[in-house]
Amino acid sequence: MDSVRSNGSSGAAGAAAGRRADPVFVLCMGRSGSTLLRFLLDAHPELACPPETSLPALCGQLAVVWSLIEGAPLATERDAAPPRVPDAAVAGIRRMLDEMTGSYLARRGKRLFCDKSLGSARVADLLTQIYPGARFLCLYRHPMDVIRSGLDACPWGLNGYGFDQYIVGSPGNAVLALARYWLDNATLISQVEQAHPDRCHRVRYEDLVEDPEEVMREAYAFIGARPAPGVAEACFTGDRERFGPADHKIWATSQISGDSVGRGESVPAGLILPAVTAAINEMAATLGYLPVDTDWGTPGRAADPRAPDTIRGPAAPSGSGPAPGSGALEECLRSRLDAADDRFAGQWQTCAAEKFLIVSRTATGGSETQWLVDVAARTITFESEAGESETDSDGTDDDDVTWSILGSPQAWDAVLSGQLNLHAALRHNNLRYCPAGTDSPVTSQTRVAMLADLLGLGAWARADAVRQDTAAVS
Numbered sequence: 001m002d003s004v005r006s007n008g009s010s011g012a013a014g015a016a017a018g019r020r021a022d023p024v025f026v027l028c029m030g031r032s033g034s035t036l037l038r039f040l041l042d043a044h045p046e047l048a049c050p051p052e053t054s055l056p057a058l059c060g061q062l063a064v065v066w067s068l069i070e071g072a073p074l075a076t077e078r079d080a081a082p083p084r085v086p087d088a089a090v091a092g093i094r095r096m097l098d099e100m101t102g103s104y105l106a107r108r109g110k111r112l113f114c115d116k117s118l119g120s121a122r123v124a125d126l127l128t129q130i131y132p133g134a135r136f137l138c139l140y141r142h143p144m145d146v147i148r149s150g151l152d153a154c155p156w157g158l159n160g161y162g163f164d165q166y167i168v169g170s171p172g173n174a175v176l177a178l179a180r181y182w183l184d185n186a187t188l189i190s191q192v193e194q195a196h197p198d199r200c201h202r203v204r205y206e207d208l209v210e211d212p213e214e215v216m217r218e219a220y221a222f223i224g225a226r227p228a229p230g231v232a233e234a235c236f237t238g239d240r241e242r243f244g245p246a247d248h249k250i251w252a253t254s255q256i257s258g259d260s261v262g263r264g265e266s267v268p269a270g271l272i273l274p275a276v277t278a279a280i281n282e283m284a285a286t287l288g289y290l291p292v293d294t295d296w297g298t299p300g301r302a303a304d305p306r307a308p309d310t311i312r313g314p315a316a317p318s319g320s321g322p323a324p325g326s327g328a329l330e331e332c333l334r335s336r337l338d339a340a341d342d343r344f345a346g347q348w349q350t351c352a353a354e355k356f357l358i359v360s361r362t363a364t365g366g367s368e369t370q371w372l373v374d375v376a377a378r379t380i381t382f383e384s385e386a387g388e389s390e391t392d393s394d395g396t397d398d399d400d401v402t403w404s405i406l407g408s409p410q411a412w413d414a415v416l417s418g419q420l421n422l423h424a425a426l427r428h429n430n431l432r433y434c435p436a437g438t439d440s441p442v443t444s445q446t447r448v449a450m451l452a453d454l455l456g457l458g459a460w461a462r463a464d465a466v467r468q469d470t471a472a473v474s
Contacts, residue, residue: 020098020105020113021111021112021133022131022132022133022134022135023101023112023113023114023115023131023134024041024047024112024113024114024115024134024135024136024137024223025056025114025115025120025124025127025134025135025136025137026038026041026114026115026116026120026136026137026139027121027124027136027137027138027139027188027189027200028116028118028120028138028139028189029118029146029161029181029182029185029186029189030118030150030153030161030162030163030181031141031149031150031153031161031247032139032140032141032146033139033141033205033208033209034116034118034139035116035246035247035250036208036209036235036247036250036256037116037137037139037203037208038051038114038116038246039235039236039250040208040212040216040219040231040232041114041116041219042114042235042240042241043228043231043234043235043237043239043240044220044225044228044231045110045228046110046111046112046225046226047110047111047112047114047223047225048104048105048108048110048112048113048114049113049114049115049116050104050115050241050243050244051116051241051243051244051245051246052116052117052118052244052245052246053115053117053244054117055097055100055101055115056117056119056122056123056124056126056127057117057120057123059093059097059123059126059127059130060081060122060123060126062089062093062096063081063082063085063089063093063126064081064082066085066086066088066089066092066093067082067085067086067089070086070088070089081122081123081125081126082126084129085126085129085130090129093130094130094131097130101113112223112224112225114223118161118162118245119162121185121188121189121191121192122188124136124192124195124196125195128196128199134199135199135200135201135222135223136192136193136196136199136200136201137200137201137203137219137222137223138189138192138193138200138201138202138203139189139203139204139205140186140189140202140203140204140205140287141204141205141206142205142206142264142284142289142290142305142306143179143182143183143186143264143280143284143289143292144264144265144267144269144292144296144305145260145261145262145263145264145305146178146181146182146264147178147179147182147264147267148263148264148267149260149263149264150174150178150181151174151175151178151267153248154174157174158174158177158178160245162181162185163177163178163181166178166180166181173271175267175268175271175272176271176272176273176276179277179280182280183276183279183280183283186283187283190283190286190287201218201219201222202287203215203219204288204306205261206258206261206304206305206306207306207312208256209256209257209258209260209261210258210261210313211312211313212231212232212256213229213230213231213232214312216228216231216232232255232256233255235256236253236255258364259363259364260364261304261364262303262304262305262363262364262365262366263363263364264305265296265297265301265305266297266363266429266430266432267297267429268297268429268432269292269293269297272292277292280292281293285307288306288307288309288310289305289306289307290302290304290305290306290307297406297432297434298404298406298432298434299357299359299361299368299370299406299434301366302366303364303365303366304366322367322368322369323360323361323362323368323369323408323409324362324367324409325360325409325410325413326360326369326409326412328412328413328416329358329360329409329412329413329416330369330371330382332416332455332456333358333371333373333380333455334380336454336455336456337373337375337379337380337454338378340375340378340454344453344454345375347450347453348375348450348453350446351443351446351447351450352375352376352450353375353376354375354402354403354447355373355400355401355402356372356373356401356402356403356405356447357370357371357372357373357383357401357403357404357405358370358371358373358404358405359371359404359406359407360407360408360409360412361406361407361408362408362409363408363410369382369383370382370383370404371383372401373454375450375454401436402436402437403433403434403435403436403439403444403447404433404434404436405431405432405433405434405448405451406431406432406434407425407430407431407432408430411425411430411431414430415431415455415457416455416457422448422451422452422455422457423448423452426448433447433448
């Protein structure tokens with residue numbers, strides 16, 4: 001460990017005269033917060049972390065060619081790094097890389113090179129041959145948040161970030177493709193941690209955005225760099241170079257925020273094959289993340305995707321306080337239910353006897369408001385906190401709830417104002433329909449149609465208004 005943290009000053013690499021300190025490599029996948037981590041590394045006075053260079057992949061390519069020329073054994077997989085690169089090849093690759101990175105360090109006035117390139121975990125063993133003192137920052141993010149971020153980054157079809165090969169395997173299911181992408185990459189990074197524990201330091205995106213100063217203090221200490229207070233603000237300056245791939249949102253960002261933590265709750269987990277979900281959950285558990293289970297994306301779910309005992313600060317409880325901005329939804333529900341007439345009861349008698357929940361939940365943070373709607377009794381009961389008790393204040397058992405529909409205050413406002421169609425909101429998962437058990441497509445469509453009518457959005461409500469206007473004229 002001491003040789004690792006001394007930036008390669010001891011050991012085979014450090015013994016060579018004139019050889020530069022061994023670099024730091026960020027092992028990461030796309031949409032995991034790697035550009036933010038790069039900014040925080042590059043903002044340190046001693047560290048230089050350029051945009052994605054693909055330097056590790058270059059090492060792999062050079063090792064394959066050099067080993068081929070030397071007649072050394074090659075890997076069984078095409079383009080994979082050889083199992084053991086000849087010493088002459090290692091020395092030659094090292095000289096070339098030192099010349100490149102040394103020039104960059106001199107231009108930036110920094111002493112230690114850090115590399116953030118996607119896919120670096122695949123050649124980590126080779127990197128340790130070339131750089132005996134190399135260290136790795138292993139970056140993770142909850143799988144569902146990575147999936148959601150990937151979908152946001154590629155709204156017209158998955159491409160880039162290494163996604164392409166995965167969408168080929170499931171062309172009609174981007175969620176499954178990204179789930180497999182996360183699983184493969186998280187597994188590779190975890191394997192590097194297991195093989196080289198003294199060289200690795202784990203960073204979770206959720207911890208990073210919650211307390212960037214402390215997380216980076218620990219990362220700097222592992223690297224062997226002095227503390228850099230205020231780096232969370234210093235990282236957003238014009239000193240960060242713009243060439244090369246990066247997060248498309250970072251250049252319009254001025255501060256670190258946890259607003260994207262937990263946004264993966266809107267991803268429909270049912271689109272992931274059970275075997276893939278099981279493998280994801282096994283890996284997620286080792287990283288301190290909550291599993292993707294049948295409760296995923298439903299009311300009352302934990303607000304934070306991290307396991308409670310791994311959260312540094314106080315965990316936000318599920319349903320922590322009413323969701324702000326939900327008053328208009330409640331007012332609409334109450335006024336429309338009060339005005340429901342015999343036509344409404346007759347039209348929806350097949351599901352009007354059911355009790356259901358309308359839930360307004362903030363996209364992040366878990367603030368949640370629930371209303372128990374009983375159409376038959378013409379009542380709406382405010383639920384103060386999700387999952388508070390098995391029996392509500394009016395004496396009804398939670399088991400009586402047959403379905404719920406969940407969305408953010410912003411999504412509900414857009415639907416009620418006519419800016420967003422109710423069925424479009426459900427199709428895009430801005431609103432989520434959650435049955436208490438299994439139901440048929442006919443049942444779910446009937447329930448949603450009744451809700452549309454109740455909120456004054458459906459064709460039945462408009463037809464009734466037309467009849468009233470016609471009667472008034474005649």
